[in-house]
Each structure stands twice: as structure tokens, then as C-alpha cells.
Amino acid sequence: QDFESLWLILDDSKSDKVDYGEFTRAVFGEMNEYRKSFVRKVSFAYMKLDFNKTGSVPMVVIRKCYCAK
Numbered sequence: 001q002d003f004e005s006l007w008l009i010l011d012d013s014k015s016d017k018v019d020y021g022e023f024t025r026a027v028f029g030e031m032n033e034y035r036k037s038f039v040r041k042v043s044f045a046y047m048k049l050d051f052n053k054t055g056s057v058p059m060v061v062i063r064k065c066y067c068a069k
Helices: 002-010 020-028 033-049 059-065
Strands: none
Touching: 002 020, 033 059
16 A cells, blocks of 8 residues: 555656656655756756767767866
8 A cells, every 4th residue: 555655656647657757756856946957057068068969978078178277
């Protein structure tokens, strides 16, 4: 019965599956506007680095694009 109650909370889309987004929303709640803005900025920066759309960025590319000054 406890599991059934938990499942109803976690399976927000009622798809009989719990994806990562549903799980994090249930545990952490919705993101506030500051966090959403930060995630959008980081995502935009990552897309610039991953120009080949491979899903990973080699250290060589980061070294070329990043300046810590």
C-alpha cells in the first residue's frame, strides 16, 4: 500500500513509468525562476561547446574555449 501511494505521486504523467524528470520534481519540487534561468544559460553554453551534437565535449575543446582570467 505504501508503494502504491508513492507510485501515484512519482508517476505524474500516469504512464506506468517514472522518468528522471518526474522523480526529481517529486523529490525536489519545481525549479524557481532563478534556477531555470541558470539551467538555460548552462545549457546554451554546453550547446556552443558541443557543436558536433555528440553529447560529450572533449577536454581539448574546453581548453580552446575557456579562459579563467
